[in-house]
Amino acid sequence: MLTLLFDGIAYGMLLFILAVGLAVTLGLMNFINLAHGAFAMAGGYITVLLMNRAGVPFLACLPIAFVGTALLGAILERTLYRPMYARPHLDQVLFSIGLVFMAVTAVDYVVGSMQQNIHLPDWLQGRLPIEAVGIGKYRLFIVVVCALLTTLLQWVLSRTRFGSRLRASVDDPRVAGGLGLDVNRIFLLTFAVGSGLAGLGGALGAEVLGLDPTFPLKFMIYFLIVVSVGGTTTITGPLLAALLLGIADVAGKYYVPKLGAFIVYTLMVAILLWRPQGLFARASAR
Amino acid sequence: MSDATAAAASTPASAPPLAPAARSLRGYARWRWWEVALFAALPLSWLLLPSQALLLNEIAIVALFAISLDLVLGYAGVVSLGHAAFFGFGAYAAALFAKNVMPDPIVGLVVAIAASALLGLASSVLILRGSDLTRLMVTLGVASILYELANKLDWLTGGADGLQGVVMGPITVPFTALKGFDFDLTGRTAYAYTLVVLALFLFVARRLVHSPFGVSLQALRDNRLRAASIGLSVPLRLVAVYTFAGAVAGAAGGLLAQTTGFASLDVFDFHRSAEVLLVLVVGGTGYLYGGIFGAIVFKLLHDLIAAWTPQYWNFWLGLFLVVLVLVGRERFVRPWTWFRAGGKRTP
Numbered sequence: 001m002l003t004l005l006f007d008g009i010a011y012g013m014l015l016f017i018l019a020v021g022l023a024v025t026l027g028l029m030n031f032i033n034l035a036h037g038a039f040a041m042a043g044g045y046i047t048v049l050l051m052n053r054a055g056v057p058f059l060a061c062l063p064i065a066f067v068g069t070a071l072l073g074a075i076l077e078r079t080l081y082r083p084m085y086a087r088p089h090l091d092q093v094l095f096s097i098g099l100v101f102m103a104v105t106a107v108d109y110v111v112g113s114m115q116q117n118i119h120l121p122d123w124l125q126g127r128l129p130i131e132a133v134g135i136g137k138y139r140l141f142i143v144v145v146c147a148l149l150t151t152l153l154q155w156v157l158s159r160t161r162f163g164s165r166l167r168a169s170v171d172d173p174r175v176a177g178g179l180g181l182d183v184n185r186i187f188l189l190t191f192a193v194g195s196g197l198a199g200l201g202g203a204l205g206a207e208v209l210g211l212d213p214t215f216p217l218k219f220m221i222y223f224l225i226v227v228s229v230g231g232t233t234t235i236t237g238p239l240l241a242a243l244l245l246g247i248a249d250v251a252g253k254y255y256v257p258k259l260g261a262f263i264v265y266t267l268m269v270a271i272l273l274w275r276p277q278g279l280f281a282r283a284s285a286r
Numbered sequence: 287m288s289d290a291t292a293a294a295a296s297t298p299a300s301a302p303p304l305a306p307a308a309r310s311l312r313g314y315a316r317w318r319w320w321e322v323a324l325f326a327a328l329p330l331s332w333l334l335l336p337s338q339a340l341l342l343n344e345i346a347i348v349a350l351f352a353i354s355l356d357l358v359l360g361y362a363g364v365v366s367l368g369h370a371a372f373f374g375f376g377a378y379a380a381a382l383f384a385k386n387v388m389p390d391p392i393v394g395l396v397v398a399i400a401a402s403a404l405l406g407l408a409s410s411v412l413i414l415r416g417s418d419l420t421r422l423m424v425t426l427g428v429a430s431i432l433y434e435l436a437n438k439l440d441w442l443t444g445g446a447d448g449l450q451g452v453v454m455g456p457i458t459v460p461f462t463a464l465k466g467f468d469f470d471l472t473g474r475t476a477y478a479y480t481l482v483v484l485a486l487f488l489f490v491a492r493r494l495v496h497s498p499f500g501v502s503l504q505a506l507r508d509n510r511l512r513a514a515s516i517g518l519s520v521p522l523r524l525v526a527v528y529t530f531a532g533a534v535a536g537a538a539g540g541l542l543a544q545t546t547g548f549a550s551l552d553v554f555d556f557h558r559s560a561e562v563l564l565v566l567v568v569g570g571t572g573y574l575y576g577g578i579f580g581a582i583v584f585k586l587l588h589d590l591i592a593a594w595t596p597q598y599w600n601f602w603l604g605l606f607l608v609v610l611v612l613v614g615r616e617r618f619v620r621p622w623t624w625f626r627a628g629g630k631r632t633p
Contacts, residue, residue, distance in 0.1 A: 032419060083612065089418040090365050091611045094567060097560050098607025105601035217556060221426060228423045262434040269412065269427045276416025 003135065004254055005247065010139040012246025013146035014208060016239050018201035018219070019226040020153065021194020027170050027232030029085050029187060034096035036198055036223055037216030038103035043069045043199025044206040044215065045107060048116045058121050062203055069199025074192040081191065082184075100216045108213040116211045142204055149197070154235060166190060170233075225268045231278030240280060315496035324575060325488075328481050332474070339473040345585045346480045347542050352566045352577025353491060354534035359563075360571035361495055362527045363507030364413055367422045367559055368429030369535060371409070374553035376402040376536025378436060378443060381452045381549035389455035391469075391479065391544050398540030399533045406532020410525040426556070433554035448550030452543065469545065476545035483541060487534050491574060494530065503527055504572075564607055567615060 022036040043065040050056040050064060080099075084092055124138045157163040168176040169183050177183045202211070209219065222245065230241030245264065252263040271279060304312065331342055351373055358364050380398035388394070412424040436443045443449055457467040457479060467475045494500050506513035506520050514520050543549040552558070561584070569580025587606075592599045 026419065032422065080608070080612070087611070089422075090359070090563075090567070093365065093367065093422065094563060094607050095611040097563075098604040098611065101560075101600045101604030102608065103604075105598050105604065109598055109601070221430060224419075224423055224426070228419055258438055259434075262431060262438065265427045265431045265434065269424055269431070272416065272420050272424050272427075273412055276420045 004251055006135055006143075007139060008247030008250040009243060010136075010142045010246070011208065011250055012243035013143050013150075014201055014205045015222060015226055015246055016242035017146050017149055018198050018205065019223040019242060020235065020238060021191075021196075021198045022223050023227045023230065023232050023235070023238045024166075024190055024194050026227055031081070031085055032089055032092045032096065033081075034093060034220055034224075035099035035103065035216065036195075037218075037220045038100055039069050039073055039195040039198040040202030040205070040219070041103065041107065041211070041213075041215040042072055043196075043202035044211045045111060045116070045202075046199070047203035048118055048206060048211060049111070051118060052116075058118075058124075062200060065203035066196045066200040069202075070192040070196030072199075073195025074188060076195075077188050077191040082187075085187075100220070103216060104213050111213070113213055116206065118206045118211075120207060138207060142208070145204065149200075150235075150239060157235060162186075162189075221265075225264070229268060229271050229279055231280045234280060237278060237280030241278075311496070311498065311501065314501070321492075321575070324578070325485065328485055332478055332481060336472070336474060339477040341585065341589070343473050343477040343480050343545055345581045346477065346484050347538050347545075348562070348565055348585065349578040349581035350480075350484050350487060350541070351535055351538035351562050352569065352580055353488065353574060354531045354538065354577075355562050355566050356571055356574055356577055357491060357495070357527055357531040357534065359566065360573070360576070361500065361503045361507060362524060364524070364528070365418050365422060366413075366425040367556075367563075368425035368427070369562055370554055370556070370558040371425070371429040371432050372402045372406060372532040372535035373539035373542075373558060373562075374429075374432060374436070374549075375405050376539030377543040377549045377553045378449065378539075379536065380540035381449045381543040382442070384452050384454055384544065385449065389453055391454050391457050392460065394454075394544060395483070395537065395540045398543075399537050402536020402539070403529050403533035405536075406529040407525065409532075410528035413528060414521050414524055426559075429554055429556070429559060433551060436551055436554055443549075446551060448548060448552075450548065452547045452549070454544050454547060469547075473545070480541050480545060483537055487537060488574070491530075491534065495574060499523070499526070561603075564603070567610065570615065 018040050019036070021039070022033060025031050025033050025036070046065045046068045047058075047061040050061050051058060056064070080095075084095055087095075120138060124141055127136050157166065165176070165181050165186055168179070169181060169186050173183050202215070205211075209215075225245055226238050226242045229245070230238035232238075248267060249261070249264050252259065252261075256263070332339075335342060351369075354372070355366065355369050358366055358369070376398040379401040380394045383394045383397045384391075409425075409428050412428065413421050416424075437445055439445075440447075454469050456469075457475065467479075469475050495503070502513065502518050503523055505516075506518060506523060510520055539553060542553070565580040565584045566576055567580070568583055569576030569578065588599065591602050595602075
């Protein structure tokens with residue numbers, strides 16, 4: 001029971017790290033980016049390929065995955081995404097679906113369509129024997145890393161100058177620009193960090209979530225659930241939504257395996273029917 | 287709307303004096319020459335291209351599906367990522383009915399249409415509130431729920447293997463002596479059957495969007511608040527159009543299941559929802575015929591590229607989408623504007 005809860009929390013934390021970039025993109029630029037999962041997949045594949053082909057140790061792969069996907073995100077933001085900000089939502093949806101299809105097929109072509117396995121270092125395998133609660137070491141590692149990242153994010157957003165600029169741009173990009181903030185640069189940086197976090201999440205999650213070319217399509221709805229249920233105005237909203245989703249999904253798959261993902265989708269539709277702006281959203285200006 | 291009002295202004299007033307609004311509406315609903323040509327082209331394609339009936343049948347089904355999405359997206363302005371829910375529901379309803387109750391195609395199709403109209407009615411409450419993102423999520427969620435259901439209820443639907451062994455009876459045209467058209471391997475009967483249904487729904491949808499109801503839909507698409515404040519009941523209209531679109535999409539799904547004798551999980555797949563969006567956007571939204579043109583372009587492209595690289599067709603589909611959106615559909619269908627300075631001609 002507690003093991004299940006813990007697994008759910010680890011899963012939820014992972015989903016949060018994966019989706020937090022999407023929450024910022026949506027809240028900041030009002031841009032529906034269905035291709036967010038593609039960045040996570042990029043991070044996962046960077047890790048897998050580095051570990052299996054170049055023999056880089058696991059811990060060294062994580063920062064590389066972060067930086068690599070952040071760079072990729074920055075380049076794509078500069079070249080492709082920027083003209084899309086002012087477009088209607090339909091255009092954004094089509095554009096990002098197109099990106100997803102391209103990413104899925106490109107990875108299929110380059111790496112192959114089979115499931116990729118990560119060989120974890122020995123000290124991360126096995127379980128900690130604590131009082132009848134089996135806690136996977138790797139799960140614990142995920143929770144610790146994600147908790148650290150979340151605290152760091154929260155600190156950056158609420159305490160630093162960059163954080164206050166970002167919040168100003170979220171609240172009203174035009175006024176923020178009028179006050180002399182370089183909103184475009186803030187967008188670029190935020191997008192890069194968001195994609196980087198997704199890449200890191202993908203690298204961490206390759207073991208737990210599985211990694212194959214259809215990853216962006218499979219988990220797209222999960223990321224979107226986190227963001228739409230959690231709301232885009234705070235960082236705690238998506239965090240709570242991710243934890244809820246993680247626990248519900250793990251518990252649902254354990255207790256009623258026949259229903260599968262059915263519970264999660266139904267829960268989401270019910271929550272959105274009840275609170276269309278998300279569970280933890282304050283009244284939005286838009 | 288702008289070209290419609292311009293056309294209305296140029297129409298000479300008909301014999302009895304009409305109120306300006308009625309005259310405008312009547313001018314808007316006038317049959318254009320190319321619409322007549324299009325309707326005439328449907329039976330001609332059956333006569334002139336007998337060897338391509340299977341492909342044409344697929345095109346007609348996709349076109350009908352896209353017309354249904356156009357009603358929701360182009361006329362009511364609801365962005366949907368889960369329109370395959372109705373398509374798949376219709377397909378499974380038709381296949382299950384043929385397998386378990388009776389093999390008559392027309393009765394089966396009516397059942398499929400009714401079932402997916404009910405689904406549309408039930409799920410329309412979900413799209414009334416919230417932002418674009420909420421609606422995207424809810425429509426996607428409904429399609430995913432149905433996908434999971436069809437996957438898990440394998441005693442009924444065959445699960446991941448799909449529903450096999452659907453045998454359709456011959457078509458008997460009601461109220462006439464025409465009977466005994468079997469579905470054959472060349473697909474000519476199937477194509478004729480699909481064409482009749484397509485033309486029927488196209489005609490009904492045309493009447494619908496040119497009626498005051500259709501015009502009010504466009505009003506609420508352009509500005510919901512304003513439409514509500516001049517006294518239109520926005521939720522009722524959305525429910526009505528969503529139900530009707532559900533019925534049309536269900537008809538398309540039912541036709542697919544009946545003419546191929548098969549229904550699989552693929553009909554609920556996200557891929558299908560995305561494809562129909564693409565088809566509609568290629569053909570153009572908001573004038574009802576976009577689905578037909580889009581379906582023709584899409585299927586021909588699909589055949590062309592899939593013959594060349596069958597496994598990686600999705601890449602080119604994605605590239606096509608990205609380029610289409612980046613260039614802008616308005617410019618994309620007008621190649622002579624590609625090399626002009628950007629933003630000059632875009633309205």
